[in-house]
Amino acid sequence: MTIATGPPLPTHHTPVVLARRFLTGGVVGTSLAACVVGGIVENVPLFVTGLVLPAVYGLLFFLAGTPRRAREAAVVPRTALATIESLEAVRGEPSDIPVRFELTVAPDDGPAYRVEITQDINLVDLSDYRPRGVVVVQYPPDRPWRVRIVKRPTPQWEGRVASARLDSAPGTVRVAAPPEDRDFGFVALLGLLLGAVVVVLLFRADLFDRDDTTKSLSAAPPPVSSPSSTTVVSSVSATVELGPGQSFLDKGELDRTVGSLTRGGGARQALTVVVRERLLSVVFSPTDTQTPGFDLRALPYDRFPALVEEATNTLGVHSPRAWQITADRLTGSLTIRVVVTGAEGTASLEAEGQGKVVRRVPAR
Template sequence: MTITTGAPPTRSTPAAVASGFLTGGVIGASLAALVVGGIIENALLFVTGLVLPAVYGLLFFLAGAPRRAREAAVAPRTALAMVESREAVGGESTSDVAVRFDLTVAPDDVPAYRVAFTQSINVVDLADYRPGGVVVVQYPPDRPWRLRIVKRPTPEWEERAAGARIDSAPGPAMVSEAPEGCAVGFVGLLALLLAAGGVVLLFRADLFDQNASAHPPAAATGPSVSSSTSSSSTTVVSSASGTVTLGPNQSFLDEGELRRAVSSLAKGTDTRAALTVVVQERLLSIVYAPTGARASTFDPDSLPYDRFPALVKEAKSSLRAGSSQTWQITVERLTGSLTVRVGVTGTEGGASLEADAQGKVVRRTPAH
């Protein structure tokens, strides 16, 4: 096996582009279905917008099962490595902490190389991984950057590590497979726009009827749909939903930005009960419960917005989704209790974590 320091092998571009196209299409179609279904009060369309991402995630998981089975059947390689540096990057609220390691790996049959990765370590064991120390690691033969520190090595490897001395390897550290550049992102965005436009086009007649009924004669009350545009954001509000789109160089993870946007939407509707809240980098969508609907709702103002940036940061750093990550926060009460789900998508696939109404993480699903 030949290892080129700092230059991991390139992934299959057609497969990555196809995956990006499908993911973007599912995101665009589900968001459009939620918004359009809420506006025209089409329960089937609205439920489709909720179910579609779950079905796609299940199919994505099943499609990757054969590949994971093949990878699991290959015995990992074991080697010694020296800790160049370490840095805690998250998880301080639990007994385990996510640690960013930079190691020099010295396999028996190939030249030494550098690799950087993140692994959860118990705080009690952190002293065993000091810079300069030698540890035992394992990795798949065809993916030497996907490294894991062996916490309890065999007596033979433990004895080798105790008496070993490893010199630092030069060059940049490998972190993952080579990124796909802008092609995957462009195709994903194109698919998102096409899918969202397709849903709107399919239900344009219902939307136009809804818009016509929202503008009664002068003797009636004012319109139920309003929009406003400022130099930094665009807001569209109706009795069934609301969206806020930020301008360039802005993010809903900026301090106070998301809470201000939610408050601006609440002023334009006569109800505060929401069915779902979806947040992306520069897009906020809230779907409100129709009048008289019997559904599990929640008050958007009660969400732990101060915890959202930390949840996104933890999802990106600890779930092994890889680089070039995109993220989405979805809040709902379909199971009776409020669930805050943070999903990230990167070069290693999709991953997610779930938090409760106080923003405390209750479940993590790392990338496979």
């Protein structure tokens, strides 16, 4: 049984402790989810928040506990004699070693009780502790299980140790720290899960609104009956973004879009063309420089769907998340590159100006 000496033992099962455990679990879950989601969607502020949040919470937790620690430090510990029932070195260390003691503590103003503690003892002083030996101990009045052996007691207590003869307390009279309730673990787990769910729900659009690249290319949905797109053209670049449900891999879509960009524009040269599921970007070659460009209308757009399909089906990316086609002639000849990313890694293939594949790089 557990006995009490002095004031009643503090209860650990309070709403404040439950709330603190829930908040701690929530911070851990939020931090982990923020780091993972921030890394996936490439959201730097979210990723940094996941790293900083635990440090800020830890600092606030430390500051909030300062008054409690000050109160505990102000409590005058009780001093008593104790008999060593048994001792055992837990593990070997170069100098101080942890030693597990079983003690019978005999307070002057209360009944004796047994307690088990672990305390570091220097190898040189280890021989001073032996079974049935008497030592001086101290403990907080409200936490009698937090017993510490006084290594250098006052002369008065040394005199009492020399003349003391203590009886062993029965094993049934044992004091221990109150066991943690299983509800605390459940509350912390609940907070962790809720924190992670909140982050995922807040950024679900970034996580799950992919450009439908995981769908089979052969089963791509037909264009919507009233297609819409947004076109922005300047002197140095052009950008076309399709509406929902459309794709530049739909039959004739690229030809129509390029035709609208080159209509009435003469033979303007392009420096780079980048095609994604619903986004076409063109960088035009400056007119006053000799940079290598190419006719935007000269690309084999009818070959692009087949190139993307080959890259997604034959290079080891079984669950493609995104693809991109880049066309340029920075190396002297017109080159078309298709890059596919997925859970298995990144794969790519390279084709010449007519769309014939000349190089393949499997996923890695």
